[in-house]
Amino acid sequence: MASISQFIKYGDITVISNAPKKFLKEANDYGMVTSNFAIKKNVLEILKETTMPLEKIHKALLLVQFDKRLLKLSGIDLSDLEKKKLLLAYHLLTNKKVLIFDHLFKDCIYSEKQYFKRLLRNLASKQKMAILVLEEDMDFLCEFVLKIILYKGNNSFQEVSDFYDENIYKYLEKPKTVALVSSLESKGYFIDHEVTFSETLKAIYRGVS
């Protein structure tokens, strides 16, 4: 059976969609960023365990956009996204070189998605970290324009190269851009196969005008 370690590439971001549960267990050996924990200590106590000075802790919290009003809350009282931000700050403070994000973007609003997209790109390109994103938010992943590896079951993986390949949607939710263009084509319009919002907009304009 494939292991998550074969997808770790330093200086790169890899998205794995429909990842097998085994990967979530293996991810604990690395810098796993997940909301699946229940720690009763408060946020500041958890981060002080990194033995980093307060100034560095506050910088890390700023970098991950953690709401400082929540510093005195215990880990279990945090929302899913705040838990992930806390863990991300923790791993950055303890110099983890591999970060694995367990469905980060599905908890985010638009501006947060954009921010974390830039942050992850920065961590990969400038700090040469290996970033793995376990995610199925296809509407967002289309905009991210990254390599996406799809797990199809039975130890079978496929790189997603064509978002208009209907076979991949047995495992994933179809992005709205693809659903709309496919539907318009079935009604007789000729629309270029684009996936991002802005390119789909232009393609519809060209195809309909």
Add this chain to the structure above:
Amino acid sequence: MKEKVIEGKGKVKINGTVLIEDFFFYLSFSHSICLLGKSGSGKTKLLKNLLNLDKIKNSHYLVLAYFLEKESKIESVLDSSCLSQSEKLFVKKIGEDKSKKEYVGGLFKVICQRPDFLFLDDISKIFTLEERQKIFEIIRAHKIAVFYVTHDVEDVLFFPYTIILHQNKIAMEGKTKEILQEEKLMKLMGYSLPFYVNLSIQLKLYGVINHLCYSQKELEDNLWQVSHNL
């Protein structure tokens, strides 16, 4: 039956930290509301606070809540007489996904109790947009008023009235279609517009369609009308 039924106001705090200032609300039988706020803004805590209010605990109404609890017995929902055949087919279909089965059981167990009000925590984490649309249709068909909290802007389209939380206050509220006209304000608060609303605004600027659309079907119908000069 009165239009306004339960009103109240309060702060939302957790361990002394104020998450939401001066939240004022009213709930009526025909007035489902969507509260939009980012993760960590206090939405779930607000629901729990509201449930504990004396006005709600002591009211004559059946007020239930669903906070994404798991319930393994989907069969009891399928065996009950509260859902129609098509609704049962839908529940059975989404229940085939092992990651969703327990949540489906929990949610529909609450729906089948036919509460007057349902406080519903963010189900966008579990169900796809299409599934949520069907779930809200079923809830409406059973005449259950909903107070729903979510971070996903797409969900506001299923509700006639929306409240938006921003920086621990109510930043905007009103009829959903009017709220969605305030594109710049929404962006300042960190939200995009729902996909079809956003796309139709851009296409309208290009003259490809002639009015705002809120769904794929509406957009396609309008495209057809404009391209055939109807």
